[in-house]
Amino acid sequence: CTHYLFIVVVAVNSTLLTINAGDYIFYTDWAWTSFVIFSISQSLMLVVGACYYLTFTGVPGTATYYALIMTVYTWVAKGAWFALGYPYDFIVTPVWLPSAMLLDLAYWATKKNKHSLILFGGVMCGMSLPLFNMVNLITVADPLETAFKYPRPTLPPYMTPIEPAVGKFYNSPVALGAGAGAVLSVTMAALGCKLNT
Secondary structure, three states, rough: OOOHHHHHHHHHHHHHHHHOOOOOOHHHHHHHHHHHHHHHHHHHHHHHHHHHHHHHHOOOOOHHHHHHHHHHHHHHHHHHHOOOOOOOOOOOOOHHHHHHHHHHHHHHOOEEEEEEEEHHHHHHHHHHHHHHHEEEHHOOOOOHHHHHHHOOOOOOOOOOOOOOOOOOOOHHHHHHHHHHHHHHHHHHHHHHHOOOO
């Protein structure tokens, strides 16, 4: 029971992070800062749940299955937000699946070596998710354009979104997210594996 409860909790939290990452007003106000933060947080949520699930079953492929659970949860939640007035063209593509496949690959290729999964899988997952997240952003409507097209009626005039100074603090959000994600994901991969012992 605890095993399945953990999977549900992590997947739901991953979904909530994704919904926030898709909040076009948030993206408008914070631009690449939010991209980096949410790329890191999503890679960490993916790697801890996927490694737990993967080492629990011992079957390569379950990390990808876990990512599929996250994706379906997010699609359902996004549909609910669409009912609340959000534009559905800001849809979530399954960005976790390729990163989870890399976890499965690391586990399978090293003959189910848990330490290789933590080191190689964690690094690959943390480095790849920001890249796939950027591809996700390229395929959806421009957050700035969406923010002006669908202004929130509750926002007072002085909080009208302004175009952020992109690149003012971070020259490469993908590189920053990948670098930080690669380091932190190893720690979270170790935690996911440790939860089974």
